[in-house]
Amino acid sequence: xEVPPGLKYSKEHEWVTAEESVATIGITDHAQDQLGEIVYxxxxxxxxxxxxxxxxxxxxSVKAVSDIYAPISGTVAEVNEGLRESPEVINEDPYGDxxxxxxxxxxxxxxxxxxxxxxxxxxxxxxxx
Amino acid sequence: xxxxxxxxxxxxxxxSTEEAExxxxxxxxxxxxxxxxxxxxxxxxxxxxxxVAARAIGEPDAAAIxxxxxxxxxxxxxxxxxxxxxxxxxxxxxxxNFGQAFQFYPLGSCxxxxxxxxxxxxxxxxxxxxxxxxxxxxxxxxxxxxxxRLEAALAEITGMDAVSLHPAAGAQGELTGLLMARAxxxxxGAARHKVIIPDTAxxxxxxxxxxxxxxxxxxxxxxxxxxxxxxxxxxxxDEVAALMVTNPNTLGIFEPEIAAIAGALHERGAxxxxxxxxxxxxxxxxxxxxxxxxxxxLNLHKTFATPHGGGGPGAGPVAVKKHLEPFLPAPRxxxxxxxxxxxxxxxxxxxxxRAFQGNFGMLVRAYSFILALGGNGLAEASRFAxxxxxxxxxxxxxxxxxxxxxxxxxxxxxxHDLEKRAGVSTLDIAKRLLDFGIHPPTIYFPLVVHGALxxxxxxxxxxxxxxxxVAAMEKIYDEALxxxxxxxxxxxxLALSRVDEAHAAxxxxxxxxxxxx
Numbered sequence: 076x077e078v079p080p081g082l083k084y085s086k087e088h089e090w091v092t093a094e095e096s097v098a099t100i101g102i103t104d105h106a107q108d109q110l111g112e113i114v115y116x117x118x119x120x121x122x123x124x125x126x127x128x129x130x131x132x133x134x135x136s137v138k139a140v141s142d143i144y145a146p147i148s149g150t151v152a153e154v155n156e157g158l159r160e161s162p163e164v165i166n167e168d169p170y171g172d173x174x175x176x177x178x179x180x181x182x183x184x185x186x187x188x189x190x191x192x193x194x195x196x197x198x199x200x201x202x203x204x
Numbered sequence: 205x206x207x208x209x210x211x212x213x214x215x216x217x218x219x220s221t222e223e224a225e226x227x228x229x230x231x232x233x234x235x236x237x238x239x240x241x242x243x244x245x246x247x248x249x250x251x252x253x254x255x256v257a258a259r260a261i262g263e264p265d266a267a268a269i270x271x272x273x274x275x276x277x278x279x280x281x282x283x284x285x286x287x288x289x290x291x292x293x294x295x296x297x298x299x300x301n302f303g304q305a306f307q308f309y310p311l312g313s314c315x316x317x318x319x320x321x322x323x324x325x326x327x328x329x330x331x332x333x334x335x336x337x338x339x340x341x342x343x344x345x346x347x348x349x350x351x352x353r354l355e356a357a358l359a360e361i362t363g364m365d366a367v368s369l370h371p372a373a374g375a376q377g378e379l380t381g382l383l384m385a386r387a388x389x390x391x392x393g394a395a396r397h398k399v400i401i402p403d404t405a406x407x408x409x410x411x412x413x414x415x416x417x418x419x420x421x422x423x424x425x426x427x428x429x430x431x432x433x434x435x436x437x438x439x440x441x442d443e444v445a446a447l448m449v450t451n452p453n454t455l456g457i458f459e460p461e462i463a464a465i466a467g468a469l470h471e472r473g474a475x476x477x478x479x480x481x482x483x484x485x486x487x488x489x490x491x492x493x494x495x496x497x498x499x500x501x502l503n504l505h506k507t508f509a510t511p512h513g514g515g516g517p518g519a520g521p522v523a524v525k526k527h528l529e530p531f532l533p534a535p536r537x538x539x540x541x542x543x544x545x546x547x548x549x550x551x552x553x554x555x556x557x558r559a560f561q562g563n564f565g566m567l568v569r570a571y572s573f574i575l576a577l578g579g580n581g582l583a584e585a586s587r588f589a590x591x592x593x594x595x596x597x598x599x600x601x602x603x604x605x606x607x608x609x610x611x612x613x614x615x616x617x618x619x620h621d622l623e624k625r626a627g628v629s630t631l632d633i634a635k636r637l638l639d640f641g642i643h644p645p646t647i648y649f650p651l652v653v654h655g656a657l658x659x660x661x662x663x664x665x666x667x668x669x670x671x672x673x674v675a676a677m678e679k680i681y682d683e684a685l686x687x688x689x690x691x692x693x694x695x696x697x698l699a700l701s702r703v704d705e706a707h708a709a710x711x712x713x714x715x716x717x718x719x720x721x
Contacts, residue, residue: 112706137705138631138648140407163710203624 363493466496488583
C-alpha cells in the first residue's frame with residue numbers, strides 16, 4: 076500500500092493536497108485496491124460547492140458502488156474529465172493521473188482535521204485487524 | 205497456455221468484448237462441442253423450418269395485406285436456420301447454464317429454492333393459462349377468487365390487514381409501498397421527505413426511495429450487526445416519512461430491537477416499512493405485523509417458490525395495515541351480489557403500477573405453494589431454511605468464520621483470511637466453486653463485511669448436498685494455500701473461463717455486428 080508523505084488523508088480514504096488556495100482531491104491507493112477494478116466514475120461539475128464529509132461523487136467497481144466524501148469544503152475548480160472515458164487510471168495511478176477534482180478551498184483550517192501519511196497508515200492497519 | 209485456449213473457444217458464446225476470437229480449437233481437428241455459435245453465424249440463405257402456408261397457398265404478399273407503410277425492407281442478415289439447428293442451439297445453451305434445477309445454488313439474499321413442478325402444473329391449467337387479461341370479471345370469477353384467497357393468505361402470513369398483488373417484482377413492491385407512504389403523509393398534511401435506511405440495506409432500497417422522491421438518511425448498524433432504537437431516535441425528525449428495514453437483515457440476523465424501533469417511529473408519526481426480501485426465515489414463525497410494520501412487500505419469486513429471472517417474471521405483493529389501505533393500488537378486488545369484480549372506487553389510491561392484475565401466473569404458483577405446504581408446512585420450511593444456514597455456518601467455522609456472533613437466520617455471512625494468507629480473493633473462491641458444480645454464494649455483500657461470502661442454502665437441500673458444499677469450500681481453502689494460482693485462475697472446467705468483468709463494464713459491446721469478408 077502506497078501512502079505518500081506530504082498529503083492529507085480522510086477517514087473515508089480520500090487524499091487532498093495540503094494547499095491553501097486550490098487543493099487536489101483523489102482516493103487513496105488502499106481505497107482503489109479495496110474497490111477493485113473501477114468501471115465508472117461520477118464527478119461534480121465545475122462551480123459546484125462541496126462540503127466537508129458530504130458525498131460529492133460516486134465510484135463504481137466490479138465489486139461495489141461507493142460514495143466519495145469531501146475531505147474539505149470548497150468550490151469545484153477543475154474536474155479530471157479523462158476519467159469518464161478511462162476510470163481505470165484511478166487504479167493505475169491514484170495519486171497522479173487518477174486525481175478526481177481540484178477545488179478552491181473555502182476554509183483551510185479544515186485541513187487540520189485530516190490525517191498525515193503515518194496516521195492514515197496506522198488507521199488502515201487497525202481496520203485490517 | 206491451457207486457460208487461454210479455453211477462453212478463446214468460449215469466445216464464441218461470450219461476444220462481450222471485441223477481442224473475442226473465433227474458435228481456435230479447430231487446430232485439434234474438431235470443433236469444441238461446448239462452443240455454441242450465434243444463430244446469426246449458423247445462418248445460410250434459404251434455410252428454414254417447415255413452412256406449410258407457403259407451400260399450400262404460395263408466398264403471401266405482405267405489402268398488399270399490411271400496406272407498404274408497415275413493411276420494412278431494410279432488415280438484412282436475418283438468421284435463416286432449420287428447426288433442428290434452432291432446437292440444438294437453445295438446448296446447448298441451457299446445458300451451459302447454472303440453475304437451481306441443475307445444481308446447489310446458495311446465492312445469498314436471493315432465496316433460490318426449488319420451484320415445485322406442481323405449481324407449474326397448476327399455472328398451466330387451461331382456465332388460468334388461457335385466460336385473456338381483458339376477460340370481463342363475471343367470466344373470470346375463478347381467477348379473481350384465487351387472487352382473493354392469495355391476498356387473504358399473505359395477509360395472514362404477514363399479520364397485515366390488506367394486500368395488493370399488482371407489483372411485478374420486489375423493487376416495484378418497494379416503490380409501491382413508498383408511494384403509499386408519501387400519499388399517507390400528504391393526506392395528513394405533512395410534507396415528509398426523508399426515509400431512513402440502514403447501512404446493511406439491499407441497494408434497491410435507496411434506489412426505490414430516490415425514485416419515489418425521498419431523500420435517504422443512512423442509519424449505522426452497531427458492531428454486532430443490528431440496528432439500535434437509539435440510532436433511529438437520533439435520526440428521527442418531523443421530516444422523516446419512514447424507516448425502511450429488512451428483517452432478518454442482510455447479515456442474516458434478526459433485528460432484536462425492531463419493536464422498540466417501531467415504537468420510536470410511530471411516536472414521531474413515521475411509518476415502519478419492512479422489506480420482506482428475507483421472509484423465508486419467518487413463515488409461520490414471526491409476523492411483520494406483530495413487529496409493528498405498517499407496510500411490507502413480499503417477493504413471491506423468493507419466499508413462495510415462483511421462478512426467478514429468466515425462468516419467469518417476479519411478483520412483489522404489498523401488504524399494509526388498515527390505516528394505509530385507502531392508498532393501495534387500484535383497481536382492487538371487490539365483492540357484491542354478482543361475485544368478484546374489479547373495484548375502482550378508491551379515491552386515495554396511488555393508482556395503477558402494472559398492467560392488468562400483476563403477473564398472474566406467478567400468483568397461481570405462489571397460491572399452489574402455500575396450499576401444498578399448509579400453515580405448519582410453511583413454518584417447517586422456514587425452520588429448515590434456518591437449520592440449513594446454521595449447519596453450514598457451524599461446519600465452515602474453522603475455515604470461514606461468521607461475520608457476526610449473533611445467531612444466523614435463513615442465511616449466513618462468512619469471511620476468510622485467504623486474501624492475507626495467499627492473495628486469494630473472495631471472487632477467486634466463488635469462481636473455483638463453479639468447478640465443483642456449485643453456484644457461488646453472493647459475494648462482497650453486505651458492504652459492511654470485508655470480502656463477504658453470503659450463503660443461503662434454503663430449505664430444499666438434503667444434508668448430503670450441504671455436506672458436499674462444505675467439503676468443496678474446505679478443499680478450496682486448502683488449495684488456496686497449496687496452489688493459489690489454480691484458484692486465482694478458476695474456473696477450469698467450464699466452457700467459459702474467467703471473463704473480463706472490468707472490460708465488459710467499461711467498454712460494453714451491446715450489439716453483434718456481422719463480420720463481412
